[in-house]
Amino acid sequence: MKKHRDKSIVQITDAKIEEYARAMTTPESEDVKALVESSDAELEYIDMLSGNLVGQMLRMLIQVSGAKRILEIGTFTGYSAIVMAEALPDDGEIITMEMNIRYQELASKHFRQFDHQNKIKLLEGNARELVSGLSGDFDLIFIDADKLSYEDYFSQTLPLLKQGGLMVVDNVLWDGTVLDPEDHKAQALHEFNKIVSQDNRVEQLLLPVRDGVTIIRKK
Ligand SMILES: C[S@@+](CC[C@H](N)C(=O)[O-])C[C@H]1O[C@@H](n2cnc3c(N)ncnc32)[C@H](O)[C@@H]1O
Secondary structure, three states: OOOOOOOOOOOOOOHHHHHHHHHOOOOOOHHHHHHHHHHHHHOOOOOOOOHHHHHHHHHHHHHHHOOOEEEEEOOOOOHHHHHHHHHOOOOOEEEEEEOOHHHHHHHHHHHHHOOOOOOEEEEEOOHHHHHHHOOOOEEEEEEOOOHHHHHHHHHHHHHHEEEEEEEEEEOOOHHHHHHOOOOHHHHHHHHHHHHHHOOOOEEEEEEOOOOOEEEEEEO
16 A cells, blocks of 8 residues: 655554554454455555554444444545444444545445445534534544644544543554654644643543554543
8 A cells, every 4th residue: 555654753563563463353344345445446545544453443442332423533435434333333323524525425435335324424524614513422533634633623522522432533643753743743743642641531542553543531
């Protein structure tokens, strides 16, 4: 897979360990594998797709917590939305937001193709505006969109999360560049990580999985 970003300052996980972890983790469903192939055929880069380690973590969190109502910020071609929909009970619901028209089309196509239109509602537009029209309670929120807005998404959506609910935030290590932030995104992510770590409304666990994932629990 071609990579969009190529600026790592550290290798977060040893490549062989990551490969081993992937091999020993429950694989993606046939539908999800087909979605990856379809995305790869349509787009130049698909490294924005969160991948099986994060996907399987989301599935586990949904199943263990019994989450039914989910908000996702950043749909891309629908990978994580479909992975989560597969783990939801029949009466579960995902609201997912995407602003890029090409990605909206591909995600909609995949939701139809893999028969998840009933569970997944795609909101088209800028998530920074769309979130203000939502009301709670969500059981789980997955934040995976523009990195400069993570702080806003956290403060806007925490009130929408039920007490004891989970927020999962992807790419919080940003290829390790948060250690020595030189660009806006690395700086914003480092600030976001500090803000979460100092917020006594939540407890959190930053896992060095893939590009860094934080699991936040609202107290
Ligand atoms: C990392 S990708 C999401 C990957 C997806 N969660 C998955 O696992 O396949 C981030 C997506 O967020 C979208 N995005 C970025 N800023 C946004 C915004 N302000 N509102 C809505 N979508 C946004 C991008 O167009 C991109 O498709």
